[in-house]
Amino acid sequence: MTDTDAGFDFQVVTPNRVVLKERVTSLMVPGARGSVGFWAEHAPMLVALAPGVVKFRPAGGPGAAFRLLATGGGFFEFSPDGRATLLADTAELPDEIDVERARAAYQRARRRLARPSPKVDISRAELALERALARLRTAGKS
Amino acid sequence: MAQAVRDIRRRIKAVRSTQQITRAMQMVAAARLRKAQGRALSARAYSEKLDELLERLTADEAHIGHSLLDRRPVRRATVIAVTADRGLAGSYNTNLFRRVEACLAALVRDITRDGVEILVVGRKGRDYLRRRGWSVTREEIGVPDDDLGQLAREFTVRIIDTFSRGATDEVLVVYSRFVSPLVQRPEVLRLLPVASPEPASETGDEEATAPRRTGAGERPVEQSELEYVYEPSPRTVYSLLLPKFVTNQLFHTLLEARASEYAARMTAMKAATDNADDLIEKLTLEMHHARQTSITREIMELVGGAEALEKR
Numbered sequence: 001m002t003d004t005d006a007g008f009d010f011q012v013v014t015p016n017r018v019v020l021k022e023r024v025t026s027l028m029v030p031g032a033r034g035s036v037g038f039w040a041e042h043a044p045m046l047v048a049l050a051p052g053v054v055k056f057r058p059a060g061g062p063g064a065a066f067r068l069l070a071t072g073g074g075f076f077e078f079s080p081d082g083r084a085t086l087l088a089d090t091a092e093l094p095d096e097i098d099v100e101r102a103r104a105a106y107q108r109a110r111r112r113l114a115r116p117s118p119k120v121d122i123s124r125a126e127l128a129l130e131r132a133l134a135r136l137r138t139a140g141k142s
Numbered sequence: 143m144a145q146a147v148r149d150i151r152r153r154i155k156a157v158r159s160t161q162q163i164t165r166a167m168q169m170v171a172a173a174r175l176r177k178a179q180g181r182a183l184s185a186r187a188y189s190e191k192l193d194e195l196l197e198r199l200t201a202d203e204a205h206i207g208h209s210l211l212d213r214r215p216v217r218r219a220t221v222i223a224v225t226a227d228r229g230l231a232g233s234y235n236t237n238l239f240r241r242v243e244a245c246l247a248a249l250v251r252d253i254t255r256d257g258v259e260i261l262v263v264g265r266k267g268r269d270y271l272r273r274r275g276w277s278v279t280r281e282e283i284g285v286p287d288d289d290l291g292q293l294a295r296e297f298t299v300r301i302i303d304t305f306s307r308g309a310t311d312e313v314l315v316v317y318s319r320f321v322s323p324l325v326q327r328p329e330v331l332r333l334l335p336v337a338s339p340e341p342a343s344e345t346g347d348e349e350a351t352a353p354r355r356t357g358a359g360e361r362p363v364e365q366s367e368l369e370y371v372y373e374p375s376p377r378t379v380y381s382l383l384l385p386k387f388v389t390n391q392l393f394h395t396l397l398e399a400r401a402s403e404y405a406a407r408m409t410a411m412k413a414a415t416d417n418a419d420d421l422i423e424k425l426t427l428e429m430h431h432a433r434q435t436s437i438t439r440e441i442m443e444l445v446g447g448a449e450a451l452e453k454r
Contacts (some may be wrong), residue, residue, distance in 0.1 A: 013191060015291055015393055017184040031373055046195065047373040048382050049438060075383065087191050089386075 003093065006060035008040045017075045020069065027056035027084065029076045030063040030134075040079055045099035047076045052131035053137050054086065069093055072131045090131075097139040108133035144436060148344050150429040154422055161418035167230065168411035175323065177403035178287065182320075192390055196383060209306060210336050210384050211303065216311045218257040219249050221364035222333075222392075224317035224399040225267030227284055231403055232410030234318065234326065235266045241328035242267070242316045246276070259310060263296065263396070287352045287400055294393035297387060302385055317395040318402035326402035331395060332389055 010027060012020040012133070028037045030052025036045075054069040072090035109129035116122060205211060216397045223242045226235055249258055261280045268281045280300075286294050304310045312333040318326045372379050 005363065011187070013188040015185055015390060016181070018187050033374060043371055045371040045373065046199075046379055048379050053192050070229070074386075075195065075379070077191070085191055085194070087188065087386075 006040065008084055010056060010084045010086075012054075012088060012091050014074075014088050014091050022056070022095065023059040024056045024084075025059050025064070027054065029054050029086065030071070031076075036076075038084060040082060042082075043094050044080045044102070045076075047129070049073050049076055049086075049088075051127060052134045054091075057068050063110045067093075068138040070097060070134040072134070075125075084086075092135065094139050097135050099139050099141050102132045102139070103137035103141075106136060122137070146432045147429055147436065150425055150432060154425045154429065155419050157418050157425065161415055161422070163413045164414040164418065168408055168415055171404045171408035171411060175288070175401060178397065178401040179403055181287070182394075182401060185394070185397065189390055190389055192383070194386055196380075198370070199376060199380045199383065202370070202371075202376050204380035208381060210302065210334060210388070214308075214311045216249075218252055218259070219253065220259045220261065220304065220309045220310045221249070221299065221315040222301075222313070222315040223260065223262045223264075223267045223271065223371065224315060224395060225262065225264035225270070226403045227265045229266060230410060231407040232413075234268075234403055234406035234410075237326075238267070238316065238318055238328050239270050240331065242271070243274075245314060245316050245330050249382065259304075261300075263293070263399075290396040290400065291393055293312050293388050294396055297392055298385055298389040301334060302388065310334075315392060315395050317399040318406075320398040320401040320405065323405045326406055331391065332438055333391060336384060336388060362373060 007023045007025040008025045010020070010022050011018065026037065026038050026039050028035050029047060030050050032048045032050045035051070035052075036047055037063065038045075048094055049071060051073045052071065054071055055066050056069065058064050067108060069086075070090075070092050071086065071088045074086065074091075075089035077085045108127050113129065114127040188379065199205065221242070223237050223238070223298050225242075229235060244260060247259075255276075258276075260271060260276055261282075262278050263269060263282045263285065265283045268278055268283065271278055282293060301310070301313045305313060312332065315331050315333055319329045319332070321327055370376075
């Protein structure tokens with residue numbers, strides 16, 4: 001573990017924009033089958049993501065605090081040259097999150113799941129719930 | 143005499159107020175175009191990464207036998223026509239209609255009219271196709287620029303569903319490619335079956351299937367010593383990634399279509415504004431002329447009258 005403190009480049013892109021470009025020392029992404037953590041010099045990897053919270057620690061001393069990012073799913077790549085890219089369907093930093101909307105979405109999804117009817121697409125409602133939860137957690141309002 | 147001057151003056155006023163409208167439309171189109179270009183630019187990073195990942199997976203042969211790459215004899219086809227909601231955009235819509243018509247004619251040579259399903263974006267396209275006796279399965283009218291991503295996702299779900307069920311064998315999108323603010327070119331892009339980005343880029347049908355490359359060019363796939371770890375399997379990742387690729391391609395055609403529309407409208411309205419200027423100039427000249435003529439005539443009459451009096 002020599003160079004891990006220097007960190008690595010982390011980029012978050014969505015179909016609409018580049019959300020974040022930052023040097024980080026470590027991060028954790030919500031993989032479809034559980035969280036996966038990365039430090040510098042990790043082996044190349046391509047992970048399919050579930051909706052959830054991405055945690056990352058910006059480079060700049062051991063004191064740097066974790067930061068959060070909500071994603072609605074997508075893919076995460078750690079490339080052979082050591083760069084990390086989050087290819088997200090949606091991604092928002094805490095101050096970009098519309099808490100009211102996320103709350104409403106959360107309630108709506110809960111209601112749908114509580115009373116399943118033939119009209120309700122269960123997996124869609126579950127995904128909506130996950131996305132809303134991710135946003136609320138990221139905004140610190142869960 | 144004074145009547146003629148008044149008429150011309152009235153016409154100048156009318157032209158001027160029309161000009162105000164065309165100038166406003168020109169400026170609105172210019173502003174929208176700038177925004178649309180900005181959108182396309184900020185979408186680039188995502189597209190490039192997506193293509194790169196697909197290329198790598200294709201190199202790892204995760205694509206073999208994937209159902210969305212399945213080329214079947216075309217018996218039924220889906221055409222997505224991306225047109226504008228409004229006119230006053232020069233030849234933008236007309237050019238598109240011609241391309242749509244050509245595309246449909248080519249399809250109908252081999253399959254029946256009933257085998258063609260049409261999805262249309264834009265009021266103008268819907269009206270045109272209806273007039274020409276085509277039945278439109280789905281129409282999207284008045285979609286705001288900000289909702290194009292959502293629309294692309296919805297359409298993708300739909301076409302992937304129909305393609306997977308075998309209800310369609312080919313999905314084409316007709317749209318206007320944004321070449322430059324002065325040049326927009328109607329084009330046809332095949333969405334399904336997917337022509338996955340090939341690692342060996344010398345495929346023959348590059349022209350037909352991958353017209354919108356944002357200038358990234360063919361970068362050689364890195365021959366890395368390190369093996370990728372896929373989580374879950376390469377095949378699963380690939381089959382999750384592929385629909386995103388289709389969505390993204392469609393999203394880009396929608397973005398380009400909008401940029402083209404605004405550019406075409408801007409150019410058309412600029413021409414109209416300039417024409418109005420010319421017209422006003424011509425009419426002003428005519429008005430001066432008429433005024434001068436009437437003055438001259440009055441003087442002549444006065445002089446004539448005076449002479450007549452003198453002679454007496």
